[in-house]
Amino acid sequence: MERDAQDERVMAREELAIDPVDLARKLLGGVLESRTPEGIVRLRLAEVEAYRGLDDPASHCYRGRTPRNDVMWGPAGHLYVYFVYGMHFCANVVGLSDGQPGAVLLRAGEVVEGADLARKRRPTARGNGHVAKGPAVLTSVLGLDRAHNGIDLTDSSASVRLLAGESVADERIRSGPRVGVAAAIDIPWRFWIDGSPAVSTYRRGGRVRPRAER
DNA sequence: GGGGCGATGTGCT
């Protein structure tokens, strides 16, 4: 079937080498696949956020190139994985092209294959292995960690790949402020598929100041 | 060399 062929198609680098805000919309409905000795898990992306390098104070690239964020400087289509809060990993797809940093954080998705393995990897997560609600749940369900940083998702032989999946109609895409981000809170660079059970609940970022605020 | 805090998840109140 035509749709199945599209589901299986590995996305090409030139499709991904675009502004992260546009890439975020394009990734919705796409499928991230991880293959390990344990098995295969596939996840249809339902919620993402754009982080656009140098002029975005919330981006890891904002203060320049460092060993940690090196992958974000391109090339596009690679996986940027980072460690946060001393216990979680988050995964991004790098956008734009060489020399221009930017990426899309993968926040949530629906497990379309390998629910048993997903549940085994994250037994306490709500959704019983069928949804990955939140960026750290998403990475653990797929078995991603620091070792997967820099993988080329457009390489058809890679252990982690990005498949085209289904395109999502514009009217089904919603947007709003990014979760857990205090800087640039007015910029609606979070995108999600309306009605998806995987979409995480909004939480504003930044610690509440002791009493300075208002 | 030291300290503050973060693109979070979970369980308990």
Next chain:
DNA sequence: GCACATCGCCCCA
């Protein structure tokens, strides 16, 4: 709704 676990990164001294 809130506190807390837990540690690497980055800024500043």
